[in-house]
Amino acid sequence: MTDAVDPPKARRPNTRLEEVARAAGVSKSTVSRVINGEPYVSSKAREAVHQAITRLGYSPNQAARTLAGSRANCIALVVSEQGSRVLADPFFAGVLRGVHAELAGKRVQLVLMMSKEGDEQDLVNYLCGGHVDGVLVISLHGQDPLPRTLADAGLPTVVGGRPLGAGGVPYVDSDNFNGAMEAARYLASLGRRRVATIAGPRDMAVGMDRLSGWKRGMSQARLPVDLVAYGDFTPESGAAAMEELLSRSPDIDAVFVAADIMALGALQTLHAHGKRVPEDVAVVGFDDLMIASTAVPPLTTIRQDVEQLGRTMTWRLMAELAGEENLPPFLLLPTSMVKRGSA
C-alpha cells in the first residue's frame, strides 16, 4: 500500500529549555538569560540553572535559537572549486585548520560549501537566506563575482587570497609580491644570471602577484625578465613548463617556481635533462608545503603560513560580526624564505 517506508521515528531530541527551567525552579526567560550570559540574573538563580544544565546534559536547540533570534551562530566556508582539482589540497587543509583554530571556544559552527558550476544561484540564495551570519570564500578564479554579490547583499564576507573581480570586498592574502621578489633577488645574489620563472595561471591573482614580484626583483638586480612559462599548480604543468624553458634557453641557471607543487615537476624535468640541482640550476619554490623538505634535494622555498591565513580571515570576519568598526579592509601576511638544498 504505502510505497515509501517511513523512516524510523526520530528520537525525541534532548532536554528542552523548559525542563531546565522547571528543574532549576525558575522561568524559561531566566534560563535563557543565563545561557546567553545576560546581566540582571541573581547569582542564586544563575547557579541553580548551571547545575540543572549540567545535571540534565542540556544543549540548546540551535535551530530554535536561530529562528527566534537573529543570528545563525554559523559561518560558511565557500570553496569555489571549478573542476575539483584546483589549488591543491594542502592549501585548503591548512586554511581549514586555521579557521577551526580561530573558531575554537566560540559557539559558532562552520558549514562547508563548494560552489559547483550551475549551483551558483542556489548557493547565493542559500547564503543570503539568513542561514549563516557571514562567509569566508577561498580559491577564487578569474573574475568570480561571488564575493561582490554576497557583499552587496549585506552579508559580511572575507575572501582568502586577493580576488580579481571583487573590488572593495575585504580580503586576507599572503604577501605574494614581496615573497616572489625576495626569491628573485636571492637567486641573483647567488650570482645566477639566467633566472627563469614558472608562474601560476594568469586568471588567479596569486599567480600574477608572484609573477609581478619576481619581475620587480629581477629588475632591481638588472636582470632580464624574458624567461617566463606558465603552469596551473600541478606537478605535470611544472614539468612541462620546465621543459619549455629549457628548450627556449638551455643556459638557464636558476628558476623561481611559483608553487612547490609545480617545483616537484620541474625537479623531475631537470633531473631527466641531467641538470644537477643546485649546481647547474638553482630552484626556489613557494608555499613551503610539507613535501618541500622531503624533495630531493630539499627545496628552498618562500614560506607562506596558510593556517595563519585561515585564522586571520576568521578573525576579521568575527570582528565584523561583533560590530567592530574601522577594521582594515585588506590584510597581507608576511612570507619568509626557507633555505634548503635546492638553492
Next chain:
Amino acid sequence: MTDAVDPPKARRPNTRLEEVARAAGVSKSTVSRVINGEPYVSSKAREAVHQAITRLGYSPNQAARTLAGSRANCIALVVSEQGSRVLADPFFAGVLRGVHAELAGKRVQLVLMMSKEGDEQDLVNYLCGGHVDGVLVISLHGQDPLPRTLADAGLPTVVGGRPLGAGGVPYVDSDNFNGAMEAARYLASLGRRRVATIAGPRDMAVGMDRLSGWKRGMSQARLPVDLVAYGDFTPESGAAAMEELLSRSPDIDAVFVAADIMALGALQTLHAHGKRVPEDVAVVGFDDLMIASTAVPPLTTIRQDVEQLGRTMTWRLMAELAGEENLPPFLLLPTSMVKRGSA
C-alpha cells in the same frame, strides 16, 4: 553609557514561504508540498509555485524547517584530531572531496567539527542534541569511545577507517590488509629476500592492518617477518625508522613503507646511505598521494581511493537516514598496486 555597541541590525531575511504562497495564489501548505516534492499537487499549482519561487528568489529558512520537521538536513563530519598534525592533510582533503561529491544535489549541509581534547562532552551534547541527522567520523586514535557513544545515543554514525574501540559501529575502510599483503608478495616476487617494513602507529587500526597484511604476505613467500620498525605517518619518522632498520640489518634489499608520506623520509635516508633505489633497495609505499608520482624515483605504491572512501561513508550514512534496512555494517574498498620506478 552602553558598554557593548549593538551589532548592526540584521537584514530582514529574504522572502517567506507565505509570500510565495500569496504570489502563486495558493496556500502555504501547497507551497510546502511543492518544495518537498510531495505528491498530490496539481501540475498547475506546482507550476505556479515554481514560478513564484524563481521570481522572488525564495530560499526556505533552514532553521524553521529543522525546528518544525524532524530532520536537520545536515550531517556532521567529525575529525578527531589530537594534536592537530595527525594523518596528514591529503587524506582528510580527499575524504572531504568525496563526502561533498556524494552530497551534491542532495539538500544536505555539511558541518565540520574537530574534537579537541576537553571539548569531548560538549561535542557529544551538541551532536546528540538533534542538530544533525547523522555523523561521519574520521581519524580515530586508540580506543576513542566517540563512535560508540554516538551510536548508543541512537545517532546514525559511520566511521572512516576501522575504529579500534567501537565494536559494532558501521565503518568503511580501504582494504589495508590485502593491499599490504600484495606489496609484500610483489617484493618477494622480485626476488628480494631481506624485506623490511615501516609500519604505522600501533594505536591505529590502519597501522596494524597494514602490518598484518605484510606479515601474511611475507609468510606466504616463506620470508621472515623480523624487520619491523614503526613510524607515525610523518616523513621524519619514516626517515628515522629507515635509519633504524639499516643499522639493524644493513643487507636489507626491500622495504614496504605503510604510508607514502613516510616513504619520502625513508627515501632520503636511503639516499644518504648511498643506497640506490630500486637497484639496492626496492621501496613500495601505500596511499598513492600526489607526491608519490613526483618523488625521485617515482614511488611504487598501493593505491587507496580516499575520495571513494568519503563517498562510500556518505552513501552509507544517507542510506541509513533514508530508512534503508539490512545495510552492510562494514565496507572494504579495494586497493590496487601502482608500479613506478621505486620497485
Next chain:
DNA sequence: CCGAAACCTGGGAGCGCTCCCAGAACGTCA
C-alpha cells in the same frame, strides 16, 4: 445515480527558542 476511493487543498497547531513588556521586590532620597 450513488458511494467509495482517489486526488487535491487550506487551516492551524505546534517545534524550542528569544525578546519585549509588565510587574514584583528592594532599595534610596526628598
Next chain:
DNA sequence: TGACGTTCTGGGAGCGCTCCCAGGTTTCGG
C-alpha cells in the same frame, strides 16, 4: 510616607516552517 529608580523575574507573542486533519472535487465501478 510616597515617588522614583534599579535589579530581578515571569508571561507570552512570535520566528518560518512542517505536518495533521478536515473537507472539497474528481473519477470510476456497480
